[in-house]
Amino acid sequence: MNSKYTPFFESFTFRSGVEVKNRIVMAPMTNFSSNPDGTVTDAEVKYYARRSGGVGMVITACTYVTAKGKGFQGEFGGDHDEFIPSLKQVATAIKEKGAKAVLQIFHGGRQCPPELVPNGEIVSASAIPAEGNGKPVPRELTDQEIQSIIQDFGETTRRAIEAGYDGVELHGANGYLIQQFFSPHSNRREDRWGGSIEKRLSFPLAVVDEVKKVAAEHANGPFMIGYRFSPEEPETPGITMAETLVLIDALADKNLDYLHVSLQEFWSKPRRGVEDSRARIEIIQERVGDKVPVIGVGSLYTADEVLKAIQTGVPFIAMGREMIIDPDWVQKVKEGRETEIVTKIDKSKQQELVVPDPLWQAIIHTPGWFPMNE
Template identity: 65%
Template sequence: MKEKFKPLFEPFQFRNGIDVKNRIVMGPTTNFSSHLDGTVTDEEVNYYTRRAHGVGMLITACAYVTPNGKGFHGEFGADTDGVLPSLSRLAKAIKDQGAKAILQIFHGGRSCPPELLPNEDLVSASAVAEERDGAPVPRALEEEEVEEIIHAFGEATRRAIEAGFDGIEIHGANGYLIQQFFSPHSNRRTDRWGGNIENRMAFPLAIVDIVKDTVAKYITQPFLIGYRFSPEEPETPGITMTDTLQLVDALANKDLDYLHVSLMEFWSLARRGTDDTRSRIELIVEKVDKRVPIIGVGSIKTPDDAVKAIEAGVEFIALAREIIIEPDWVQKTLEGNEAEINTVLLRSDQEKLAIPIPLWQAIMNTPGWFPVAE
């Protein structure tokens, strides 16, 4: 390995004593490949096994915590005890390769495809549709239902513990239900869950609290709790950088194990809410001020990209599309063969890379999502 890449391979110990072998994380990416009953398929297990052997941590695709929170076709669940064998199988497959296994849990809210909810209402913080053509109007959750969903996040955490995962990641990013409560676009409530920013933070922070309480109640060994967030929204009104820095400050005071920033481009600049010309990640690093480790992500392809990102002050780098394209990214870097790292998918690569067919079809049919060549 070249000397300049050593920062990527320094071990890290979390405050609770969990050791991670390096600073590279496989980021969560939906794969559309689970059974209809919410259990994992052989294809998914093979896909994760192929990618878990080098990274320090692997964060799974999101698992829904209630039936009306299923956000994708072919998504696996964490909503009932019946899926425990499925979750256990997935956790073991990841951990057997030497990576820490992190289960991402979420509720899709108004972003759920209605056809996946035949016996459930499409719900959100308020009856406000997404800003896209044909988007359905969700039903605003009753206060009792809000409490039930918070409880469901706790139960999903319990299942992650019982299944043998090393941690969970609360998915508060990418426009899903947790973000819908934080956003002034999707949250027009006038009760304790909406209005000013403190009230709009109440739902995300209540989920953090119940997850922490669940972990304290059920763990027999250290367990990681992370939170993923998106810094801004394009809508008006919408989440601004000022809003996010206030949320980040509150989260950093919650004694979480890490924060995970959801970005398409690591070095992207804020759209609004600040006159600071530094990148979003630099503003977040400054606000956190080492209170909690940060995972950065966004169009990082090469080891040189990753080292530059680490130097911005984050503790970990997540690779999502790049680990799908190049499962041996870590090994090739360690062995000094970084020039052999593939950054483009070939149309003949599906079987070689153990990419599930539904994910492969989605990649091939979504121009611009992945770089693809003949």
């Protein structure tokens, strides 16, 4: 291995006691490939196994904590104990290859396609549709329903523990329900769940507290809890960079194992809310300091791109598309073969790359999503 890449291969012990062998993480990616009943498919399990041999940890596709929060066709379920064997298949496949397995848990809120949820009824913090033509108007959740969803996150965490995961990641990013409560766009409530920024934080923090409680009660060994968030929203009103710093301060006090910043571009700059010309991730890393480790992500393909990112002081780098395009990315760097890293999808390589059909079709038919060899 070229010695400049040694920082990638430093092991790390998280606050919970979970130890990872290196700093490269497979980013959570929905693969549309589970069975209609919410169980995982063999193709999906093989896809994870193929990508778990090099990275320190794998964060799974999001799983729904209640059927009312299912956000994608072919998403796997975490909302019933009957799913524990199915959840376990993924955890086992990942762990057998030497990576830690983290289950991303989720409720889609107003982003759920109505055809995927019972009675087609979608819900959110308030009855405000997402921006864009023809987006359905969600029904505002009652106080009791909100408390029940918080428990659903706890219950899915218990199932993750029973299925053998090393941790859960709360999906508080990408405009889904947890973010919808923090966002002044989707949350116009005036009860204890909305109004001031502190009240908009109540739901995300209540979910964190519930999941921590369940982990303390049920985990027999070290169990990680991470939180993923998106730093800004394009809408007005919407989450600004300044508001994100308030969220980060609150999360950093929660003794979490990590914070994961969801970005398409690692080096993207703030839109509004702060007078700062640095990248969002640099501002966030400075704010967090050493209170909690940060995972950065976004359009990093080559070993040198990842090196430059890690040199900012962000201790972990997640890779999504790159892990689909080249499942041997980490091994190649480790063996001094970084020049052999593949950075574009080759349309003839589905079998070799072990990518389930629904995901493959989505990749090759969505222009501009993945870098591609034409």
